Amino acid sequence: MIVGIPKEIKNNENRVAITPAGVEALKLAGHEVYIESSAGIGSGFTDEDYKGAGAIMLDNAADVWGKADMIMKVKEPMAPEYGYFRDGLILFTYLHLAPEPELTKALVEKNVVAIAYETIQLPDRSLPLLTPMSEVAGRMSVQIGAQFLEKPWGGKGILLGGVPGVLPANVVIIGGGIVGTNAAKMALGMGANVTIIDKSENRLRQLDDIFGGRLRTLMSNSYNIEMMVRQADLLIGAVLIPGARAPKLVKEYMVQQMSPGSVIVDVAIDQGGSIETIDRVTTHSEPTYVKHGVIHYAVANMPGAVARTSTLALTNVTMDYALQLANKGWRQAVLDNAALAKGVNVVNGKITYEGVATGLGYEFTELHNAI
Numbered sequence: 001m002i003v004g005i006p007k008e009i010k011n012n013e014n015r016v017a018i019t020p021a022g023v024e025a026l027k028l029a030g031h032e033v034y035i036e037s038s039a040g041i042g043s044g045f046t047d048e049d050y051k052g053a054g055a056i057m058l059d060n061a062a063d064v065w066g067k068a069d070m071i072m073k074v075k076e077p078m079a080p081e082y083g084y085f086r087d088g089l090i091l092f093t094y095l096h097l098a099p100e101p102e103l104t105k106a107l108v109e110k111n112v113v114a115i116a117y118e119t120i121q122l123p124d125r126s127l128p129l130l131t132p133m134s135e136v137a138g139r140m141s142v143q144i145g146a147q148f149l150e151k152p153w154g155g156k157g158i159l160l161g162g163v164p165g166v167l168p169a170n171v172v173i174i175g176g177g178i179v180g181t182n183a184a185k186m187a188l189g190m191g192a193n194v195t196i197i198d199k200s201e202n203r204l205r206q207l208d209d210i211f212g213g214r215l216r217t218l219m220s221n222s223y224n225i226e227m228m229v230r231q232a233d234l235l236i237g238a239v240l241i242p243g244a245r246a247p248k249l250v251k252e253y254m255v256q257q258m259s260p261g262s263v264i265v266d267v268a269i270d271q272g273g274s275i276e277t278i279d280r281v282t283t284h285s286e287p288t289y290v291k292h293g294v295i296h297y298a299v300a301n302m303p304g305a306v307a308r309t310s311t312l313a314l315t316n317v318t319m320d321y322a323l324q325l326a327n328k329g330w331r332q333a334v335l336d337n338a339a340l341a342k343g344v345n346v347v348n349g350k351i352t353y354e355g356v357a358t359g360l361g362y363e364f365t366e367l368h369n370a371i
Protein backbone atom coordinates (compact mmCIF):
# COMPACT_ATOMS: atom_id res chain seq x y z
CA MET A 1 0.00 0.00 0.00
CA ILE A 2 1.10 3.59 -0.57
CA VAL A 3 0.72 5.71 2.58
CA GLY A 4 0.70 9.49 2.08
CA ILE A 5 1.53 12.13 4.69
CA PRO A 6 0.62 15.71 3.75
CA LYS A 7 1.90 18.73 5.66
CA GLU A 8 -0.76 20.00 8.08
CA ILE A 9 -2.35 23.29 7.03
CA LYS A 10 -4.46 24.24 10.07
CA ASN A 11 -3.37 27.42 11.87
CA ASN A 12 -0.14 26.73 13.77
CA GLU A 13 -0.53 22.98 13.42
CA ASN A 14 3.05 21.84 13.77
CA ARG A 15 2.40 18.15 14.34
CA VAL A 16 2.96 15.54 11.65
CA ALA A 17 1.28 12.15 11.32
CA ILE A 18 4.44 10.05 11.10
CA THR A 19 7.99 10.00 12.47
CA PRO A 20 11.00 8.45 10.74
CA ALA A 21 10.48 5.42 13.02
CA GLY A 22 6.96 5.04 11.60
CA VAL A 23 8.29 5.25 8.05
CA GLU A 24 10.77 2.50 8.81
CA ALA A 25 8.05 0.29 10.30
CA LEU A 26 5.84 0.67 7.21
CA LYS A 27 8.77 0.06 4.85
CA LEU A 28 9.76 -3.10 6.73
CA ALA A 29 6.18 -4.32 6.27
CA GLY A 30 6.50 -3.81 2.50
CA HIS A 31 4.73 -0.46 2.04
CA GLU A 32 5.73 2.82 0.38
CA VAL A 33 5.54 6.14 2.25
CA TYR A 34 5.18 9.46 0.38
CA ILE A 35 5.62 12.58 2.50
CA GLU A 36 5.13 16.21 1.53
CA SER A 37 8.39 18.19 1.81
CA SER A 38 8.90 19.91 5.16
CA ALA A 39 5.88 18.14 6.72
CA GLY A 40 7.93 17.23 9.78
CA ILE A 41 9.85 20.47 10.30
CA GLY A 42 7.49 21.81 12.97
CA SER A 43 8.08 18.66 15.00
CA GLY A 44 11.84 18.64 14.50
CA PHE A 45 12.02 16.02 11.70
CA THR A 46 13.83 17.03 8.50
CA ASP A 47 13.25 15.71 4.99
CA GLU A 48 16.66 14.05 5.28
CA ASP A 49 15.52 12.19 8.41
CA TYR A 50 12.53 10.80 6.50
CA LYS A 51 14.56 9.93 3.40
CA GLY A 52 17.04 8.12 5.63
CA ALA A 53 14.17 5.98 6.90
CA GLY A 54 13.06 5.16 3.34
CA ALA A 55 10.33 7.73 2.57
CA ILE A 56 9.89 9.41 -0.80
CA MET A 57 9.53 13.18 -0.42
CA LEU A 58 7.09 14.98 -2.76
CA ASP A 59 6.99 18.71 -3.35
CA ASN A 60 3.25 19.33 -3.12
CA ALA A 61 0.16 18.16 -1.31
CA ALA A 62 -1.75 17.30 -4.51
CA ASP A 63 0.81 14.63 -5.41
CA VAL A 64 0.74 13.11 -1.93
CA TRP A 65 -3.07 12.93 -1.87
CA GLY A 66 -3.23 11.78 -5.50
CA LYS A 67 -0.75 8.90 -5.23
CA ALA A 68 -1.69 7.51 -1.80
CA ASP A 69 -4.05 4.63 -1.04
CA MET A 70 -4.21 5.81 2.58
CA ILE A 71 -3.69 9.37 3.84
CA MET A 72 -2.53 9.75 7.43
CA LYS A 73 -3.00 13.18 8.97
CA VAL A 74 -3.24 14.79 12.37
CA LYS A 75 -6.14 17.25 12.04
CA GLU A 76 -9.36 17.01 10.08
CA PRO A 77 -8.99 18.09 6.41
CA MET A 78 -9.55 21.80 5.81
CA ALA A 79 -11.75 23.10 2.95
CA PRO A 80 -8.83 23.43 0.45
CA GLU A 81 -8.14 19.72 0.95
CA TYR A 82 -11.69 18.49 0.20
CA GLY A 83 -10.89 18.58 -3.53
CA TYR A 84 -8.42 15.73 -3.00
CA PHE A 85 -11.12 13.32 -1.75
CA ARG A 86 -11.90 10.41 -4.06
CA ASP A 87 -13.74 7.12 -4.14
CA GLY A 88 -12.18 4.52 -1.82
CA LEU A 89 -9.42 6.74 -0.43
CA ILE A 90 -8.64 5.75 3.17
CA LEU A 91 -8.37 8.77 5.47
CA PHE A 92 -6.93 8.05 8.91
CA THR A 93 -6.83 11.14 11.16
CA TYR A 94 -8.68 13.12 13.85
CA LEU A 95 -12.02 14.05 12.29
CA HIS A 96 -14.41 15.38 15.00
CA LEU A 97 -17.25 15.28 12.46
CA ALA A 98 -20.19 16.15 14.74
CA PRO A 99 -19.50 19.92 14.52
CA GLU A 100 -18.26 19.68 10.87
CA PRO A 101 -21.25 19.34 8.49
CA GLU A 102 -19.37 20.53 5.38
CA LEU A 103 -16.50 18.11 5.86
CA THR A 104 -18.94 15.27 6.55
CA LYS A 105 -20.87 16.06 3.38
CA ALA A 106 -17.68 16.04 1.31
CA LEU A 107 -16.57 12.68 2.76
CA VAL A 108 -20.02 11.17 2.12
CA GLU A 109 -20.29 12.51 -1.43
CA LYS A 110 -16.82 11.28 -2.38
CA ASN A 111 -17.16 7.81 -0.78
CA VAL A 112 -14.05 8.28 1.32
CA VAL A 113 -13.31 5.61 3.94
CA ALA A 114 -12.96 7.98 6.90
CA ILE A 115 -11.49 6.45 10.06
CA ALA A 116 -11.35 8.82 13.03
CA TYR A 117 -8.59 8.51 15.60
CA GLU A 118 -10.87 9.88 18.31
CA THR A 119 -13.61 7.24 18.10
CA ILE A 120 -11.39 4.13 18.10
CA GLN A 121 -12.51 2.54 21.37
CA LEU A 122 -11.28 -0.41 23.40
CA PRO A 123 -13.69 -2.76 25.21
CA ASP A 124 -13.02 -0.90 28.50
CA ARG A 125 -14.49 2.18 26.71
CA SER A 126 -11.15 4.04 26.68
CA LEU A 127 -10.15 6.00 23.57
CA PRO A 128 -6.51 5.03 22.97
CA LEU A 129 -5.83 7.44 20.10
CA LEU A 130 -7.40 10.41 21.89
CA THR A 131 -5.78 9.80 25.27
CA PRO A 132 -2.26 11.16 24.63
CA MET A 133 -3.53 14.40 23.09
CA SER A 134 -6.01 14.79 25.93
CA GLU A 135 -3.11 14.39 28.34
CA VAL A 136 -1.27 17.16 26.49
CA ALA A 137 -4.28 19.49 26.22
CA GLY A 138 -5.31 18.89 29.83
CA ARG A 139 -1.87 19.86 31.07
CA MET A 140 -1.70 22.82 28.69
CA SER A 141 -5.11 24.13 29.73
CA VAL A 142 -3.76 25.11 33.15
CA GLN A 143 -0.57 26.77 31.96
CA ILE A 144 -2.61 28.67 29.36
CA GLY A 145 -5.19 29.64 31.97
CA ALA A 146 -2.45 30.77 34.35
CA GLN A 147 -0.96 32.97 31.63
CA PHE A 148 -4.24 34.64 30.71
CA LEU A 149 -5.04 35.31 34.37
CA GLU A 150 -2.02 37.61 34.38
CA LYS A 151 -2.82 41.31 34.06
CA PRO A 152 -0.73 41.98 30.92
CA TRP A 153 -2.76 39.31 29.11
CA GLY A 154 -6.08 40.88 30.17
CA GLY A 155 -6.65 38.70 33.24
CA LYS A 156 -7.67 39.68 36.74
CA GLY A 157 -4.10 39.46 38.02
CA ILE A 158 -4.31 36.31 40.09
CA LEU A 159 -1.50 33.81 40.68
CA LEU A 160 -2.92 30.28 40.57
CA GLY A 161 -1.16 29.13 43.71
CA GLY A 162 -1.49 32.35 45.71
CA VAL A 163 1.29 32.92 48.27
CA PRO A 164 1.42 32.42 52.05
CA GLY A 165 -1.28 34.65 53.50
CA VAL A 166 -3.15 35.05 50.17
CA LEU A 167 -5.75 32.58 48.90
CA PRO A 168 -5.02 30.56 45.72
CA ALA A 169 -7.18 30.75 42.58
CA ASN A 170 -10.30 28.63 42.13
CA VAL A 171 -9.94 26.23 39.21
CA VAL A 172 -13.17 24.52 38.16
CA ILE A 173 -12.96 21.62 35.71
CA ILE A 174 -16.10 20.25 34.06
CA GLY A 175 -15.44 16.67 32.91
CA GLY A 176 -13.16 14.42 34.94
CA GLY A 177 -11.78 12.17 32.19
CA ILE A 178 -8.28 12.34 30.69
CA VAL A 179 -8.26 16.11 30.04
CA GLY A 180 -9.85 16.85 33.42
CA THR A 181 -7.49 14.60 35.37
CA ASN A 182 -4.40 16.04 33.70
CA ALA A 183 -5.64 19.57 34.23
CA ALA A 184 -6.22 18.76 37.89
CA LYS A 185 -2.69 17.38 38.29
CA MET A 186 -1.19 20.59 36.92
CA ALA A 187 -3.50 22.92 38.82
CA LEU A 188 -2.87 21.10 42.11
CA GLY A 189 0.85 21.13 41.38
CA MET A 190 0.66 24.90 41.05
CA GLY A 191 -1.19 25.16 44.34
CA ALA A 192 -4.68 26.08 43.09
CA ASN A 193 -7.96 25.23 44.78
CA VAL A 194 -9.44 22.62 42.39
CA THR A 195 -12.99 21.32 41.87
CA ILE A 196 -13.91 18.65 39.30
CA ILE A 197 -17.49 18.22 38.15
CA ASP A 198 -18.54 15.02 36.35
CA LYS A 199 -21.81 13.23 35.68
CA SER A 200 -20.37 9.82 36.56
CA GLU A 201 -20.52 8.99 40.24
CA ASN A 202 -17.97 6.23 39.72
CA ARG A 203 -15.55 8.61 38.06
CA LEU A 204 -15.93 11.11 40.92
CA ARG A 205 -15.21 8.30 43.37
CA GLN A 206 -12.08 7.30 41.42
CA LEU A 207 -10.89 10.92 41.33
CA ASP A 208 -11.39 11.22 45.06
CA ASP A 209 -9.26 8.09 45.50
CA ILE A 210 -6.56 9.23 43.05
CA PHE A 211 -6.16 12.69 44.53
CA GLY A 212 -6.68 11.69 48.12
CA GLY A 213 -8.93 14.55 49.07
CA ARG A 214 -6.63 17.22 47.62
CA LEU A 215 -9.45 18.32 45.34
CA ARG A 216 -13.22 18.59 45.60
CA THR A 217 -15.54 16.52 43.45
CA LEU A 218 -19.08 17.48 42.57
CA MET A 219 -21.95 15.84 40.69
CA SER A 220 -22.78 17.49 37.36
CA ASN A 221 -26.11 19.26 37.30
CA SER A 222 -27.15 22.73 36.32
CA TYR A 223 -27.41 23.93 39.94
CA ASN A 224 -23.90 22.79 40.89
CA ILE A 225 -22.39 24.06 37.65
CA GLU A 226 -23.89 27.53 38.19
CA MET A 227 -22.61 27.65 41.78
CA MET A 228 -19.07 26.67 40.79
CA VAL A 229 -18.83 28.75 37.60
CA ARG A 230 -19.69 31.84 39.67
CA GLN A 231 -16.66 31.19 41.90
CA ALA A 232 -14.22 30.15 39.17
CA ASP A 233 -11.14 32.17 38.33
CA LEU A 234 -10.21 29.56 35.72
CA LEU A 235 -12.94 27.38 34.19
CA ILE A 236 -11.89 24.40 32.07
CA GLY A 237 -14.37 22.63 29.76
CA ALA A 238 -13.37 18.95 29.45
CA VAL A 239 -16.53 16.92 28.79
CA LEU A 240 -16.93 14.30 26.09
CA ILE A 241 -19.69 12.10 24.77
CA PRO A 242 -17.65 10.10 22.22
CA GLY A 243 -18.33 11.14 18.64
CA ALA A 244 -21.21 13.45 19.58
CA ARG A 245 -21.43 17.23 19.82
CA ALA A 246 -20.44 18.41 23.31
CA PRO A 247 -23.39 19.39 25.54
CA LYS A 248 -23.57 23.14 26.31
CA LEU A 249 -23.38 22.77 30.07
CA VAL A 250 -22.30 26.31 30.95
CA LYS A 251 -25.03 28.75 29.98
CA GLU A 252 -24.54 32.42 29.13
CA TYR A 253 -26.22 33.60 32.36
CA MET A 254 -23.65 31.59 34.31
CA VAL A 255 -20.72 33.21 32.49
CA GLN A 256 -22.29 36.63 33.21
CA GLN A 257 -21.88 35.88 36.92
CA MET A 258 -18.11 35.29 36.65
CA SER A 259 -15.93 38.16 37.82
CA PRO A 260 -14.19 40.26 35.14
CA GLY A 261 -10.78 39.00 34.07
CA SER A 262 -11.65 35.35 34.78
CA VAL A 263 -10.60 32.84 32.13
CA ILE A 264 -12.41 30.02 30.33
CA VAL A 265 -10.41 27.36 28.46
CA ASP A 266 -12.86 25.13 26.58
CA VAL A 267 -10.79 22.10 25.60
CA ALA A 268 -13.96 20.38 24.35
CA ILE A 269 -14.19 22.89 21.50
CA ASP A 270 -13.10 20.23 19.01
CA GLN A 271 -16.48 18.56 19.59
CA GLY A 272 -18.31 21.90 19.33
CA GLY A 273 -17.61 23.28 22.82
CA SER A 274 -19.34 23.01 26.18
CA ILE A 275 -19.75 26.71 27.00
CA GLU A 276 -22.67 28.68 25.55
CA THR A 277 -20.68 31.91 25.17
CA ILE A 278 -18.10 30.14 23.02
CA ASP A 279 -19.51 30.98 19.62
CA ARG A 280 -16.34 30.49 17.54
CA VAL A 281 -13.26 28.34 17.32
CA THR A 282 -10.13 30.39 18.01
CA THR A 283 -6.59 29.79 16.73
CA HIS A 284 -3.09 29.81 18.17
CA SER A 285 -2.57 33.13 16.31
CA GLU A 286 -5.62 34.72 17.94
CA PRO A 287 -6.40 32.41 20.83
CA THR A 288 -8.83 34.49 22.88
CA TYR A 289 -11.72 36.92 22.83
CA VAL A 290 -13.54 38.66 25.67
CA LYS A 291 -17.26 38.29 26.35
CA HIS A 292 -19.03 39.57 29.50
CA GLY A 293 -15.56 40.59 30.74
CA VAL A 294 -14.37 36.97 30.71
CA ILE A 295 -11.46 35.77 28.56
CA HIS A 296 -12.51 32.86 26.31
CA TYR A 297 -9.92 30.45 24.84
CA ALA A 298 -11.21 27.90 22.31
CA VAL A 299 -8.31 26.51 20.27
CA ALA A 300 -9.20 23.16 18.71
CA ASN A 301 -5.63 21.99 18.14
CA MET A 302 -3.96 22.89 21.41
CA PRO A 303 -1.31 20.11 21.18
CA GLY A 304 -0.09 21.62 17.89
CA ALA A 305 1.73 24.24 19.96
CA VAL A 306 3.92 21.63 21.66
CA ALA A 307 4.41 19.70 18.47
CA ARG A 308 7.51 17.70 19.27
CA THR A 309 6.01 16.19 22.41
CA SER A 310 2.62 15.74 20.76
CA THR A 311 3.85 14.14 17.53
CA LEU A 312 5.87 11.59 19.48
CA ALA A 313 2.97 10.86 21.84
CA LEU A 314 0.43 10.62 19.01
CA THR A 315 2.47 8.38 16.74
CA ASN A 316 3.23 6.09 19.68
CA VAL A 317 -0.44 5.10 19.53
CA THR A 318 -1.43 5.51 15.86
CA MET A 319 1.23 3.43 14.14
CA ASP A 320 0.03 0.03 15.27
CA TYR A 321 -3.43 0.72 13.79
CA ALA A 322 -1.89 2.24 10.63
CA LEU A 323 0.10 -0.95 10.11
CA GLN A 324 -3.03 -3.08 10.50
CA LEU A 325 -4.83 -0.97 7.87
CA ALA A 326 -1.87 -1.09 5.49
CA ASN A 327 -1.12 -4.81 5.96
CA LYS A 328 -4.67 -6.14 5.72
CA GLY A 329 -6.55 -3.45 3.82
CA TRP A 330 -9.17 -1.45 5.71
CA ARG A 331 -12.00 -3.97 5.30
CA GLN A 332 -10.19 -6.96 6.81
CA ALA A 333 -8.49 -4.76 9.41
CA VAL A 334 -11.81 -3.51 10.81
CA LEU A 335 -13.37 -6.96 10.64
CA ASP A 336 -10.47 -8.31 12.71
CA ASN A 337 -10.29 -5.47 15.24
CA ALA A 338 -13.46 -4.25 16.95
CA ALA A 339 -11.67 -1.22 18.45
CA LEU A 340 -10.55 -0.07 15.00
CA ALA A 341 -14.04 -0.72 13.61
CA LYS A 342 -15.36 1.90 16.06
CA GLY A 343 -13.14 4.43 14.28
CA VAL A 344 -14.98 4.10 10.98
CA ASN A 345 -17.21 7.17 10.71
CA VAL A 346 -17.96 7.24 6.97
CA VAL A 347 -17.78 4.48 4.38
CA ASN A 348 -19.42 3.97 0.96
CA GLY A 349 -21.32 7.23 1.43
CA LYS A 350 -22.90 6.08 4.73
CA ILE A 351 -22.40 7.43 8.25
CA THR A 352 -21.42 4.51 10.46
CA TYR A 353 -20.93 6.32 13.76
CA GLU A 354 -24.21 6.94 15.56
CA GLY A 355 -23.22 10.15 17.40
CA VAL A 356 -22.18 11.75 14.12
CA ALA A 357 -25.30 10.62 12.24
CA THR A 358 -27.65 11.81 14.99
CA GLY A 359 -25.83 15.12 15.47
CA LEU A 360 -25.84 16.01 11.78
CA GLY A 361 -29.24 14.58 10.78
CA TYR A 362 -28.01 11.67 8.65
CA GLU A 363 -29.37 8.16 8.66
CA PHE A 364 -27.15 5.91 10.80
CA THR A 365 -25.94 2.71 9.11
CA GLU A 366 -24.37 -0.13 11.11
CA LEU A 367 -20.84 -0.73 9.83
CA HIS A 368 -21.54 -4.33 8.79
CA ASN A 369 -24.42 -3.09 6.60
CA ALA A 370 -22.25 -0.42 4.98
CA ILE A 371 -19.28 -2.56 3.94
Ligand SMILES: NC(=O)C1=CN([C@@H]2O[C@H](COP(=O)(O)OP(=O)(O)OC[C@H]3O[C@@H](n4cnc5c(N)ncnc54)[C@H](O)[C@@H]3O)[C@@H](O)[C@H]2O)C=CC1
Pocket residue numbers: 118130131133134135137174175176177178179180197198199200203220238239240241246247249266267268269270271299300301302303
Ligand atom coordinates in the same frame (compact mmCIF):
# COMPACT_ATOMS: atom_id res chain seq x y z
N1 LIG B 1 -8.89 21.39 22.03
C1 LIG B 1 -7.95 20.47 21.85
O1 LIG B 1 -6.89 20.73 21.30
C2 LIG B 1 -8.16 19.08 22.36
C3 LIG B 1 -9.41 18.71 22.75
N2 LIG B 1 -9.65 17.46 23.28
C4 LIG B 1 -11.02 17.20 23.66
O2 LIG B 1 -11.24 17.27 25.05
C5 LIG B 1 -12.49 16.64 25.34
C6 LIG B 1 -12.35 15.72 26.56
O3 LIG B 1 -11.56 14.60 26.20
P1 LIG B 1 -11.18 13.44 27.23
O4 LIG B 1 -10.87 14.00 28.56
O5 LIG B 1 -10.16 12.59 26.55
O6 LIG B 1 -12.53 12.64 27.33
P2 LIG B 1 -12.92 11.54 28.44
O7 LIG B 1 -13.92 10.65 27.79
O8 LIG B 1 -11.70 10.94 29.02
O9 LIG B 1 -13.61 12.42 29.58
C7 LIG B 1 -14.82 13.07 29.37
C8 LIG B 1 -15.50 13.18 30.70
O10 LIG B 1 -16.67 14.00 30.52
C9 LIG B 1 -17.64 13.49 31.41
N3 LIG B 1 -18.94 14.01 31.04
C10 LIG B 1 -19.73 13.69 29.98
N4 LIG B 1 -20.89 14.37 30.03
C11 LIG B 1 -20.82 15.16 31.14
C12 LIG B 1 -21.71 16.07 31.74
N5 LIG B 1 -22.93 16.31 31.24
N6 LIG B 1 -21.31 16.70 32.87
C13 LIG B 1 -20.09 16.46 33.41
N7 LIG B 1 -19.22 15.58 32.89
C14 LIG B 1 -19.58 14.93 31.77
C15 LIG B 1 -17.50 11.98 31.29
O11 LIG B 1 -18.12 11.32 32.38
C16 LIG B 1 -15.99 11.84 31.27
O12 LIG B 1 -15.46 11.63 32.57
C17 LIG B 1 -12.88 15.91 24.04
O13 LIG B 1 -13.79 16.69 23.30
C18 LIG B 1 -11.55 15.83 23.30
O14 LIG B 1 -11.70 15.63 21.92
C19 LIG B 1 -8.65 16.56 23.47
C20 LIG B 1 -7.37 16.88 23.06
C21 LIG B 1 -7.04 18.15 22.43
Ligand SMILES: CC(=O)C(=O)O
Pocket residue numbers: 075094096118130133134270300301302303304
Ligand atom coordinates in the same frame (compact mmCIF):
# COMPACT_ATOMS: atom_id res chain seq x y z
C1 LIG C 1 -7.69 15.62 19.72
C2 LIG C 1 -7.40 16.63 18.70
O1 LIG C 1 -8.23 16.95 17.89
C3 LIG C 1 -6.12 17.25 18.68
O2 LIG C 1 -5.20 16.79 19.37
O3 LIG C 1 -5.95 18.24 17.95
